[in-house]
Amino acid sequence: MTLSQRARDSLDGMMAEGLRQSMAQHHPGAQLRAVAAPGPASAATHMAVLSIASYSFRIITALHFAHDARTRAWIAGRIGLDESGMGGQPFLDAVCEIGNMCCGTLNRELGAFYDCLGLSTPQVLDIRSLPHLAQIGTDHLQHFEITDLLPGPPLYATLCARAYTPMDFHWTAPEVQETAGELEFF
Incomplete structure (x- = not known):
């Protein structure tokens, strides 16, 4: 087996963390779970697809979405625009940025185990x-x-992963630290 069960579980955890950070961060009631396939009630019409590649693997992430009023209103609220301003390209750009933030989380976390990621x-x-x-x-x-x-x-x-060489690593989610009143300098 090229991709160990431990690596599969770690990738699933990284993807879940990416989805939480990019989509559900300000929605504490949102529920996330792994499923065998998208449900029949899915209204999705498109996917924002990104990939992470290395010499030894390729990972593809796909964020499913619909071009509908409900999704446009949600996206508009996330970026502080009125829904009427979420036509065509601004809507697609915002969806793609959410997908980029999710996949970026995976890329950052994988960087602890692998070099030369694209x-x-x-x-x-x-x-x-x-x-x-x-x-x-x-x-x-x-x-x-x-x-x-x-x-x-x-x-x-x-999440779709293909390993070209054996992959085995163990990732644990970062601990969330509650802080207040601190300043961060860049």
Whole structure:
């Protein structure tokens, strides 16, 4: 087995952390869980797809989304715009930035174990491309369901990993430290 169970669990944990930081950070009631496949109630029409590549592996992340009023309103609220200002390209840019923040978390955490990582720019693909992730030679494919983030059907995300050499590492989530009144200097 090229990708150990410990590495699979670590990648799943990194993806969950990335989703929490990029999507659910200001929504304490949001629930995140691993699922076998996106549910039939998914309203997704597209995916914001990013990849992390190294000499020894490739990881693809996909944030599923819909071009609908509910998603536009949520995205607009996240970036401080009125929903009427979330047409076409500004909407796609905001979705891709959320995907970039999620994948960036994985990239940062993987950097503790691997050197020479490359992070792609986001690509928007039709959701009908999702089944092809299982056909590109994956060692690990995991879907995530995010509920109670916004009204209506849940949101989904996908992690796909392919290792070219044996991968075995153990990652633990960073501890959240509650602080108040401190200044941070850059």
